[in-house]
Amino acid sequence: MKQARRALPEVGLIVEGQTEFVALPKLARLLDGCPLLRAINLRGVGAERPPIGIARLAAPHVIAHQAAGRSRIVFCLDREERKECPGQLAQAVTSALTTELRSRGRDPKGLAVVVADRSFEAWILADARGLFKGGHFKAAPKFTSFEGHLGKRNNKGLDELADLLGRPYVKTVDGPKLFEALSFATARTFGPGRHGSRSLDKLLRTLGV
Template identity: 30%
Template sequence: MRLKLRILAIVEGHGEQTAVPVLLRRWFQHRRFRDFETPDLAIRAPGSGALKCAHDDDDELGIEYYVEMAARERPDGILIMLDADDECLERARKRSLGLGPELLQRARAIAPHIPIEVVVANREYEAWFLASLASLRRASRIPRASRLTAPLSDIETIRDCKKRLTQLLGRPYEETTDQPDFTEVFPFTPAMARRSRSYRKLLEALEALTRAARRNRRS
């Protein structure tokens, strides 16, 4: 029996460790890709900045360390996801190489034989929940009466999305439980992609990653 193509995820946050595998499995199902799978838990680089900082094996820092860890499992592809926070804006002001492209260069240099994609959520993963607010309401994840004051076209300019979610929920937002639960109802629609450029980049990265994984398997 032919083995399924295996995609590993690397993340920074506790919530993303379970949420990103949920996202991957839902996307495989959406695309009817029955030949792909992913583990229940992503590889976690603990602490904000652990992937962005300089490579240091002794301190388990840098995207290189975690790509090497993932590569030892011989995956068919690696998806790396992290929050931009304000770093992408700062890089744009300085006209320097974007965070995503820089990290992708570093990751591919370590494992050039494995398809790798890097996705940077702008400004944070929770911004995608705000962009999918209507779907969260329909699925009863958020009270139907909850409304966002900022226009949907400005989702990626909102700071502290977790605080906004707490206000919408009427209770504290819990990253480790709410993130995978809300991810279960992400819509893979053109409207969602228009509301969030970084979400659109995620969908493009998933298409590229699965296409490359299949190509490698055939070669």
């Protein structure tokens, strides 16, 4: 099984921060059929940066992945407090990035943009019940689905995770560990009465799993 995964072409990944940089490449060993993910960390995009600004920030890293021979590149960013829905934001960034790459003489083929709604932490909270049952949380969640919510103090899941953990949530330490412990089948199942995340499902479908 591991040999089959290694045979898949590498996918270039571009992320906003250190938590995603550590967590998302774990998918290659957590999910059958997921390709190896080679990540580049933008170290922040900012909630106010417009699509063209995001595109100019990301373009050099797309080009770096292309230069390394990666024909598929996934740019993953957070919706944060933006009013656009994840699909609208992804479409706007894709359009701006396509224009920016072509202006630099580069082909945008194979590029995909995925927007976490509203943050990476929403993906962890998509399986909050499973994490509680597995002993990762001290408290049981009281919400149905956290997808799209800003949460307490508009902290986009940070306070909710602290409540569930019974202590402060440390993004770069707790985030990757909790992500690795997810039941992805549960966390990606969304819809009425479900607890999962549509945007996590979008990421996994984009990666072919």
